[in-house]
Amino acid sequence: MRIASSLALAAALSALAGCGPSEPASPIAIENAEVRLPAVSGRPGAGYFAITARGAKDTLTGVTAQGAERVELHESMNEGGVMRMEAIAEVPLTPGVRVAFEPGGKHLMLFGVDPALKAGGTIPLTFSFAGAQPVTVQAKLVAPGGGGHSGH
Ligand SMILES: [Cu+2]
Numbered sequence: 001m002r003i004a005s006s007l008a009l010a011a012a013l014s015a016l017a018g019c020g021p022s023e024p025a026s027p028i029a030i031e032n033a034e035v036r037l038p039a040v041s042g043r044p045g046a047g048y049f050a051i052t053a054r055g056a057k058d059t060l061t062g063v064t065a066q067g068a069e070r071v072e073l074h075e076s077m078n079e080g081g082v083m084r085m086e087a088i089a090e091v092p093l094t095p096g097v098r099v100a101f102e103p104g105g106k107h108l109m110l111f112g113v114d115p116a117l118k119a120g121g122t123i124p125l126t127f128s129f130a131g132a133q134p135v136t137v138q139a140k141l142v143a144p145g146g147g148g149h150s151g152h
Helices: 002-017
Strands: 028-036 045-053 058-065 070-079 082-087 091-093 099-101 106-111 122-129 135-142
Touching (some): 028 122, 045 058, 045 135, 058 106, 099 106
Antiparallel strands (some): 028 045, 045 099, 045 106, 070 082, 070 106, 122 135
């Protein structure tokens, strides 16, 4: 009886250890991160990416950028033909459902962007979550958009 239960315990422990041979993968996947530089220095830049919670349900609670004073989560919306945008406090993440931050929809706004940052370089973005540990990715810096949509 005692031997059987300690064998069961040993098996359970080795199963746990078997989960991650090295660094466990982040439960959050962030792809295609890019930051569009402001057309005019002093104006905000815009950030885009796609995010997926792999395992548990989670919530994106904020983003910071090394090289920008402040980053806000925004959502553009069409109200009776007029595009406007507003800040959103957080973004719920459903396991396996990819959420795209893209022009015309959700996006990041980066305020106080370091004028030394140039297209072709990268900027580290750190994403914070209600559950998961923060995730940092290198976002590609791209030239300001040529269109008349003031960068987002
Ligand atoms: Cu915005």
